[in-house]
Amino acid sequence: MLGNELKYTGFAAIIGAPNSGKSTFLNTVVRSKISIVTPKAQTTRNKIRGVYSKDDTQIVFTDTPGITSTDLGKLLNNWMNRYSFSAAKESDITLFFVDISTQHPETGIGPEEKHILDNLKSRTPTILVANKCDIVKKMRADDTIAVYKKHFKFDAAYSISASDGTGIPELIEGIKKFLQPGPQLFPEDMTTDQDDSFLVSEIIREKLFMELTQELPYHTVITIDRMTDHKSKNILLIDATIHVARKSQKSIVIGSKGTTLGKIGRKARLELEKIYGCQVGLKLFVRIEENWFDKERLLKKVGFEKDFDR
Numbered sequence: 001m002l003g004n005e006l007k008y009t010g011f012a013a014i015i016g017a018p019n020s021g022k023s024t025f026l027n028t029v030v031r032s033k034i035s036i037v038t039p040k041a042q043t044t045r046n047k048i049r050g051v052y053s054k055d056d057t058q059i060v061f062t063d064t065p066g067i068t069s070t071d072l073g074k075l076l077n078n079w080m081n082r083y084s085f086s087a088a089k090e091s092d093i094t095l096f097f098v099d100i101s102t103q104h105p106e107t108g109i110g111p112e113e114k115h116i117l118d119n120l121k122s123r124t125p126t127i128l129v130a131n132k133c134d135i136v137k138k139m140r141a142d143d144t145i146a147v148y149k150k151h152f153k154f155d156a157a158y159s160i161s162a163s164d165g166t167g168i169p170e171l172i173e174g175i176k177k178f179l180q181p182g183p184q185l186f187p188e189d190m191t192t193d194q195d196d197s198f199l200v201s202e203i204i205r206e207k208l209f210m211e212l213t214q215e216l217p218y219h220t221v222i223t224i225d226r227m228t229d230h231k232s233k234n235i236l237l238i239d240a241t242i243h244v245a246r247k248s249q250k251s252i253v254i255g256s257k258g259t260t261l262g263k264i265g266r267k268a269r270l271e272l273e274k275i276y277g278c279q280v281g282l283k284l285f286v287r288i289e290e291n292w293f294d295k296e297r298l299l300k301k302v303g304f305e306k307d308f309d310r
């Protein structure tokens with residue numbers, strides 16, 4: 001019941017370099033796909049909240065964009081980095097994710113990881129989460145963790161595999177040690193507070209990231225123009241626009257005879273039908289919004305909020 005007193009409650013920020021498995025972890029821990037995952041770096045662009053509820057515990061996790069020291073020229077990247085640092089500041093506990101398969105004890109801390117730790121001003125307890133332990137030898141993971149612990153005063157460290165779930169129960173127990181009793185904030189069956197149009201736009205963006213190569217996906221953003229739920233006919237009708245930054249990109253997104261756009265639309269529709277358990281009619285449009293990622297007015301127009309300290 002909402003408002004019930006629970007033994008362990010609190011907010012946990014998930015931060016780390018791009019591709020370290022933050023979104024995969026969020027989906028595994030809340031047992032539902034709420035944050036999109038691709039093999040490409042810088043997939044997540046917003047703060048995405050996922051709620052873990054079990055027995056006497058409720059933890060509100062915030063997935064964040066991977067923090068990177070490169071490519072800060074784009075206003076969007078700058079905002080993304082600031083979303084992540086601000087999430088750490090606002091939380092009760094920070095989980096610092098490292099893709100352990102990209103690290104080696106002999107070469108020390110990676111440059112991206114070092115950049116984040118050196119700039120992490122949160123005074124909240126910080127846990128080192130060595131992820132992807134399914135693809136590295138235990139000894140190498142343990143030795144790398146030791147190197148990290150020497151560099152930064154972590155309050156605890158855990159090895160996990162976000163994709164197969166190994167180590168997650170132990171990590172949850174570890175997080176609980178830093179939480180306080182408090183009222184239940186979300187119903188047990190609620191896994192996220194994001195609205196449907198955001199989820200739909202993210203699913204389309206995931207397919208776009210998978211379909212387009214190189215830099216192009218980073219130059220796109222999706223807006224949902226219309227979502228109509230015809231409950232009587234069991235069909236959900238969605239109109240969405242893919243905004244691109246340049247004229248030349250429009251024809252690539254559409255593809256010859258519309259094949260690329262068709263593929264993106266089909267894959268997104270199939271997944272949305274699974275999520276909503278009904279038929280989905282999805283119409284995709286492509287529109288040029290010159291260099292949208294570099295202009296504050298356009299970032300706001302395509303749905304980004306400036307929700308961090310100035």
Ligand SMILES: Nc1nc2c(ncn2[C@@H]2O[C@H](COP(=O)(O)OP(=O)(O)OP(=O)(O)O)[C@@H](O)[C@H]2O)c(=O)[nH]1
Nearest residue numbers: 018019020021022023024042043044066161162163
């Ligand atoms: N083997 C293995 N792969 C993983 C694990 N966790 C994530 N991955 C893979 O790593 C890639 C990146 O995962 P994401 O969850 O999108 O990473 P992220 O940290 O959210 O990335 P950004 O949103 O770009 O910052 C995907 O291809 C995942 O399938 C893991 O525990 N083991």
Ligand SMILES: [Mg+2]
Nearest residue numbers: 022023043044
């Ligand atoms: Mg992500």
